Amino acid sequence: IAGITQAPTSQILAAGRRMTLRCTQDMRHNAMYWYRQDLGLGLRLIHYSNTAGTTGKGEVPDGYSVSRANTDDFPLTLASAVPSQTSVYFCASSDEGASYNEQFFGPGTRLTVL
């Protein structure tokens, strides 16, 4: 693995189903983030984790949950998917100690909820 990976690449999901989007990084970054990107709305923060064992809510957390059991993995779960959660989901990571504030993004998961 080099950098940050996400799975699946894309998914079509029936409303009401549970879904977990996976995110793994191998850069030993302490901070990780989940964003959703919708047309015309840019990237919006869903949840974040500043370090393993801690998580926090972003701008649009409702309907989503996260966990951070270790440094490398940061899964995002939709407990009961709704059509408004149709979006492209990006996972990102950063070295919180860096002064230049760079976030590294995964390739994204395209999720369609019908």
Added chain:
Amino acid sequence: GQSLEQPSEVTAVEGAIVQINCTYQTSGFYGLSWYQQHDGGAPTFLSYNALDGLEETGRFSSFLSRSDSYGYLLLQELQMKDSASYFCAVRKPGGGNKLTFGTGTQLKVEL
């Protein structure tokens, strides 16, 4: 809260110079970043300004004026491969590197 404004689209010709502006409103300022995104792929980091002035990285430069709550990304010697979306972002207060992104500017480079 925090909000950022960018033009939605900019068109320029190959070889030209283009400036993408970003104005922001934020409670507490921790720096302005720029990201590039090609065709809905992974956004990639371009630059970060914490202090006023110009930061130059090759063909790309970024400027910040904290007193005006304004910044811009300057792209010189435009190439076709620069056609992409460009996002400015500010760091959220409350610690960490959480970002609030603008809605993005789609740059179209034409021959």
